Amino acid sequence: MPAHVAESDSTPDPTGTTGTTDPLAHERAHLAASRAALRGMREDVQALDIRDVTANWVNAAVLQSQIDDRIKALADLSHTPLFFGRLDYLHAVGGDLAEGADGERFYIGRRHVHDAAGDPMVIDWRAPVSQPYYQASRTDPQDVGLRRRFGYTGGELTAYEDEHLTDPAEAEHTSRLLQAEIERPRVGPMRDIVATIQPEQDEIVRSGLGGTVCVQGGPGTGKTAVGLHRVAYLLYAHRERLARTGTLVIGPNRSFLHYIEQVLPALGELEVKQATVDDLVRTGVEVRGEDEAATAVVKGDARMAEVLRRAIRSHVTAPVEPVVVVRGSRRWRVPAYEIQEMVDELLARDMRYGAAHEALPQRIAHAVLVRIEEAGEAPDDRVQNAVARNPAVKAAVKAIWPAVDPAKVVLRLLSDAEFLAAHAGGVLSEEEQKRLLWAKPARSVKSAKWSAADAVLIDEAGDLVARTHSLGHVVLDEAQDLSPMQYRAVGRRCSTGSATVLGDLAQGTTPWSTESWGEALFHLGKAEAVVEELTAGFRVPREVIAYASRLLPAISPGLAAVESVRESPGSLAVREVPGGAEELDAAVVAACEESLRHEGSIGLIAADARIPVLGAALEAAGHVYLSPGEETTAASRLTLVPASLAKGLEYDYVVLDEPAAVVDGEPDERTGLRRLYVALTRAVSGLTVLHAAPLPKVLVQA
């Protein structure tokens, strides 16, 4: 598959439509015509006169804002190519293959463009007719005679690469344009991969809205990219439904979300929300405290759901007195045993505590109504509602099925040993219960020093009281790090929708990180989900991933190493720095300077504890540096990254400081080695490892 570049090609134009024999000139002409057509589409919308069609100013304002959005969506962005590929079908799409109908040609791009007559100039990459661009192969050409990929330089169409899928004489090559796209220096936030989605990725991107998909994939296999493109695809294929129900992308922290936030807008999708799990559950209380790891593990354990369920339900007490409702001169009496039956029935139905709290007064009122009818009156619904609000009924409900505040219930569980024991008995061991109890019980919900794990417990308790609103689709990235209780919190937010779960078991660095996707999906409430695996690595060059993969047997036995699609000799340097701390700092600064001689972004990754020292060393050497989440620009390309924040991020060149310190920064060796694995797999073009202390044994291999 030779790549053709501008002016160097003189293959005759097979279509003969442009009068030119230079295919690139022909393609550029199509690009210019497509741009003009897009301009025409925009002008049509701008020219819309809504005065006649809107009855009032509210309608007019709504319509105008829709028109403004549409105009924005039709903008021609000079730095994003309008199309990146072309498909020449052998027959008309949908036509009868046997008849030898004429072929059809489609240009594939980020959005649909049509000319004044309504004929397509560019087809949206998500349309069914575009799918063979990603899926067709020599073994399954899908009626595609020619697949052409385009290369751009600064918005100019400068190259193309052809595959004649049905030509047995043509040999298979890896695409040079793909290679160039991956290695294109990174500045700014994460970019989309729409031009180069690979077949196994495309299958996940286009899987239906109905099912949940879980993707296990090593570092740089494109999980995040795939998850984001799947959202864009689902919004295209199910626009109305998802506009109603909503979509959400969940990531591990703010800097990561900031890094990925431009991908969906670049694909034309502006409506997708982003959040961390902490954001999701931080509704009522302020998180100011931190748990010890062992305590957080117990709080994140799925058994806590049962403890909470029991604690919430313990507020229901047996009725001891009849309810007597006085209406006019009559008294209506519902005996205690009858109310008990109502309570038993509500408990048996396992409805939300709050819904049952609302239902009980109506049940009691209904019983009163039956008695009134039996006495010969014909009361209507209004009477039932009035009885439900009667002080006697209200008082009874308050005693039997009182309103509860989820945060107060959790507060009591964490403060009151007896209350905890009453509901955790047989579920949590005494040791575990002790772990949960605050050393100093909090006085009120407001003054309590809630931790992140507590907020998840309150969220669970809140859902026991009132059902959490479910969205249409949720993407959960870096999912391996969630606790069972966190999975439940996310699962509640897609209980009637579906999810895309993305993660890598080998990169789990929390004390509660999941050991199996089956378990995680069970807690998420999506046990039926399919687990797919991505094994081709796009980010990390072969030499670097091979080095990092030495850790795999120790951190995740059984997981296969990533197969890098990129050979990049000389991409790895491991250097021992003789001397002490000062020499190491100086060597690290020098390595950063060396990396800065290349184009693109540079990440200096170090153990969290080393960050202040290295920051000072960089400053002393006159280097300005960024923190993760701050955007790299051509002028400012160096980021100082604490190892704890490196997950999900990438840099063209990485300098990794003192691996042993990264490992020692974690509570146990396996977590430390997993943290190191994350740090070792952030580089796209080059990794320099510098160490003064001995390297972890598993990394030094014969």
Ligand SMILES: Nc1ncnc2c1ncn2[C@@H]1O[C@H](COP(=O)(O)OP(=O)(O)OP(=O)(O)O)[C@@H](O)[C@H]1O
């Ligand atoms: N098909 C592709 N074409 C071009 N680039 C790709 C493709 N797939 C992935 N990439 C690039 O590879 C890099 C890694 O992708 P991504 O961050 O999605 O991987 P990941 O599996 O989420 O990694 P990690 O496990 O480290 O979080 C990104 O720069 C992404 O743009």
